[in-house]
Amino acid sequence: MAPDSSAAPPSRKEAILTRRQVEGMIADGNKIIVLDGRVLKVDPWLKYHPGGDKSILHVVGRDATDEVNALHSSEARQRMAAFQIGRIEGRWHNFLPPIQGGVFRPFNDHEEQLDSFNPSAESDDDTTSETTSAPDTPIFDPVDRLSVPRSRCQKTGWLRESPSVSSISSAESLEPKRSSKLSLMDARTQKEIDIDLDKYPALDPATQDDIVHRYRQLNQVIHAQGLYQCHYTDYLIELSRYTLLFALCLVFLRIGWYGTSGLFLGLFWHQLVFTAHDAGHMGITHDFVYDTVIGVVVADFLGGLSLGWWKRSHNVHHIVTNSPEHDPDIEHMPFFAISHRFFESLRSTFYDRVMIYDCVARVAVHYQHLLYYPILTLGRFNLYILSWEYLFRGLGPRKGPAWWHRWFEIAGHVFFWMWFGYGILYRMIPDARSRFIFVMVSHMVTGPLHLQITLSHFAMSTADLGIHESFPQKMLRTTMDVDCPEWLDFFHGGLQFQAIHHLYPRIPRHNLRKTQKLVQRFCNEVGIPYALYGFVDGNKQVVGRLADVARQAAILAQCQKAVASGEHHSGH
Numbered sequence: 001m002a003p004d005s006s007a008a009p010p011s012r013k014e015a016i017l018t019r020r021q022v023e024g025m026i027a028d029g030n031k032i033i034v035l036d037g038r039v040l041k042v043d044p045w046l047k048y049h050p051g052g053d054k055s056i057l058h059v060v061g062r063d064a065t066d067e068v069n070a071l072h073s074s075e076a077r078q079r080m081a082a083f084q085i086g087r088i089e090g091r092w093h094n095f096l097p098p099i100q101g102g103v104f105r106p107f108n109d110h111e112e113q114l115d116s117f118n119p120s121a122e123s124d125d126d127t128t129s130e131t132t133s134a135p136d137t138p139i140f141d142p143v144d145r146l147s148v149p150r151s152r153c154q155k156t157g158w159l160r161e162s163p164s165v166s167s168i169s170s171a172e173s174l175e176p177k178r179s180s181k182l183s184l185m186d187a188r189t190q191k192e193i194d195i196d197l198d199k200y201p202a203l204d205p206a207t208q209d210d211i212v213h214r215y216r217q218l219n220q221v222i223h224a225q226g227l228y229q230c231h232y233t234d235y236l237i238e239l240s241r242y243t244l245l246f247a248l249c250l251v252f253l254r255i256g257w258y259g260t261s262g263l264f265l266g267l268f269w270h271q272l273v274f275t276a277h278d279a280g281h282m283g284i285t286h287d288f289v290y291d292t293v294i295g296v297v298v299a300d301f302l303g304g305l306s307l308g309w310w311k312r313s314h315n316v317h318h319i320v321t322n323s324p325e326h327d328p329d330i331e332h333m334p335f336f337a338i339s340h341r342f343f344e345s346l347r348s349t350f351y352d353r354v355m356i357y358d359c360v361a362r363v364a365v366h367y368q369h370l371l372y373y374p375i376l377t378l379g380r381f382n383l384y385i386l387s388w389e390y391l392f393r394g395l396g397p398r399k400g401p402a403w404w405h406r407w408f409e410i411a412g413h414v415f416f417w418m419w420f421g422y423g424i425l426y427r428m429i430p431d432a433r434s435r436f437i438f439v440m441v442s443h444m445v446t447g448p449l450h451l452q453i454t455l456s457h458f459a460m461s462t463a464d465l466g467i468h469e470s471f472p473q474k475m476l477r478t479t480m481d482v483d484c485p486e487w488l489d490f491f492h493g494g495l496q497f498q499a500i501h502h503l504y505p506r507i508p509r510h511n512l513r514k515t516q517k518l519v520q521r522f523c524n525e526v527g528i529p530y531a532l533y534g535f536v537d538g539n540k541q542v543v544g545r546l547a548d549v550a551r552q553a554a555i556l557a558q559c560q561k562a563v564a565s566g567e568h569h570s571g572h
Contacts, residue, residue: 017086019093024107026061026098032085034063034092040083048400050288052312054099054350058319058326061095061102066212066471067319069219070505073286091205094467099349100326184559188340188552192463200465200477201527208470211526215472215503218522222504227511230284234510235275241490242271253428262438266445269380272303273449274493274509280311283508292405300412304420306387308396308405313386316350318505322462322478325349330457334361335375336368338545339462340552366554369547376454377447387413448491451539456480456498459541460531473528475502480531482538486513499531 017039025032031043033056046053051071059067068077096102201207222228245268252261278284279295292307299307313328320326324341326349333342333355342365345357357365364371390396391413396406429435460478469477482496494501494509500519501507507515523530533541 013084013086015086016089019088021107022061022088023095023104026095026102027104027106031056031060033059033061033068034065034088035068035077035080036065037088038081038084039086039088040080041085042080042083045083048397048402050292050308050311050397050400050402050405051315052396054312055315055319057099058097058316060097060099061104062097062467063092063094066215070471070503071281071315071318073282073288073506076288091209096467184556185340185343189463192461193465196461196463196465196477199529200473203465203468205468208468208473211470211473211528214522214526215470218518219504221518222507222515225514227507227515228286229511230286230508231510234508235284238271238275238490242268245271253424258429258434258438259441262441263445265438266442269303269442270446270449271490271493272298273305273446274495276303276305276307276310277494278509280307280314281505283506286506288401292402293408296405296408296412300409301415304387304413304416305383306390306409306413308402308409309387309390312390312395313350318502321475321502322457322460323464324462329453330462331355334358334364335371336458336546337361337365337549337553338458340549340556341462343553343556362553362557366550368550369543372543372546373447373451376450377444379450380443380446452482452492452495455482455535455538455542456495459538459545472503473526475499476523476528476530478502480533480538480541481516483532483534489513 022032022034022039025041030041031046033040033042042056046056049056055071068080095104098104197203201211245264249261249264249268252258252264275284276295276299279291279298282288282291284291284294295307299305299310317327317329322330324330324339325346328348328350330338331348331351334357337343337357342355342361343357345354347354391406391410394406397403398406425435425438429438456479460480462478465474465477476499479499479502481499482492484492484496489496489510494512497509497512497516500512500515501509503519504515520530
């Protein structure tokens with residue numbers, strides 16, 4: 001039977017795009033991501049995205065299927081079809097996003113004509129790109145690897161592929177002839193990479209694809225078991241707890257026990273954050289508007305913090321977890337450095353500034369393991385500053401479905417400072433001394449929250465294994481869970497299950513304990529170590545990491561001093 005010549009040709013959205021064509025689009029400044037085999041041009045969405053533009057920029061040129069599915073509802077994913085400009089065939093090889101240092105080649109019509117005559121031209125072009133010269137200090141430069149260190153390749157039998165010129169590899173095996181050029185810090189970075197490569201599954205496509213396949217299968221099991229469903233009775237219990245804590249605050253405030261009143265207010269704020277976190281991930285009603293309203297009421301109106309700031313920061317954290325240059329949740333210079341990488345005065349892509357390792361940082365880092373707990377008690381004051389900066393500078397979306405968030409949040413902050421600043425501090429507390437005691441106690445009591453936030457990541461890996469590490473492996477490699485008895489779950493608020501949460505952020509926190517066994521089984525099947533520590537042991541790991549980095553800082557300072565001394569003597 002003859003084919004139907006009247007059949008409509010495939011739409012432009014269904015056109016097959018090559019990796020080289022996508023590279024050219026990104027070189028022209030377009031923001032291209034791959035989602036379920038579809039190529040999306042998301043430039044129009046950047047300024048409307050409720051989670052901020054930075055989280056999108058970190059997946060440009062990548063297959064972002066798992067990241068998008070983890071952080072978005074099915075309705076949001078369906079709306080993304082409007083940005084589709086084509087499709088890909090076969091397995092996608094990730095690029096290093098421009099925000100992380102990826103460099104892309106323009107695509108011209110001449111190449112397209114060559115491709116039509118020679119289908120292998122694209123792969124040949126990528127292969128010849130290996131002749132591009134590499135930088136002198138490879139470890140600290142952006143990483144785009146289609147391979148892993150040679151020892152790993154030999155271990156797994158996976159043949160090395162040639163990297164595209166669009167992103168020069170920096171953590172591939174260091175050639176012997178260049179090893180003499182390694183600095184002390186370069187060598188340390190390479191050592192940490194090698195440790196992770198030996199500890200975690202291989203980065204070859206077959207292994208990583210199997211991990212992704214099993215990860216997606218587990219998500220279907222979690223759905224089937226109803227673990228994405230929120231049980232609202234759990235939040236009735238939470239609401240009762242919040243009401244009791246705030247009532248006790250008012251009772252002791254009324255009788256003049258200002259320190260005790262501040263204690264209960266701090267506990268009230270500490271507990272509130274967990275519900276704001278749930279709402280920010282749409283883990284309560286799973287409805288964008290309802291959960292946003294809940295989150296803003298809890299975070300802004302009652303807590304004086306910005307939910308929008310948190311979402312903008314937290315979404316990036318979920319995508320580039322524990323990356324010193326990119327993850328704002330570990331960028332605490334000059335007070336803390338959880339990696340020697342910070343000694344190089346890295347530039348933060350989130351804050352758009354250099355995190356200078358100056359004399360203040362040198363002193364603070366030297367004692368950071370001793371200052372860790374005292375500084376955490378002051379963390380809430382820093383959150384005020386970050387929230388105000390976000391709202392006053394208008395860093396959130398001003399148009400689109402989230403246009404109203406900023407104004408709703410500003411109203412929330414006005415309300416907060418009316419009831420807290422005017423109603424309590426000014427009207428109900430009679431003197432400056434009592435006000436100071438009330439403020440300091442109420443804010444320092446929230447210190448355990450900042451401990452819980454940092455506990456899950458500060459002791460985990462900050463090594464960059466390249467752009468072909470799967471999303472689930474990276475999340476489990478950079479995050480730990482904290483083992484605690486079930487009756488203490490209310491105190492940790494789900495933050496004790498951060499590894500599980502990073503895999504499936506939209507699971508309601510009251511279901512995370514039930515999900516834990518499923519994740520542990522998944523880790524056993526794919527060979528990824530599941531980091532689980534008791535609360536005390538977890539604290540030891542974090543303090544030990546801070547002390548280790550402090551020792552590295554001292555060694556570096558001694559080396560620099562010795563070099564400077566040698567240069568001084570050689571000049572005489």
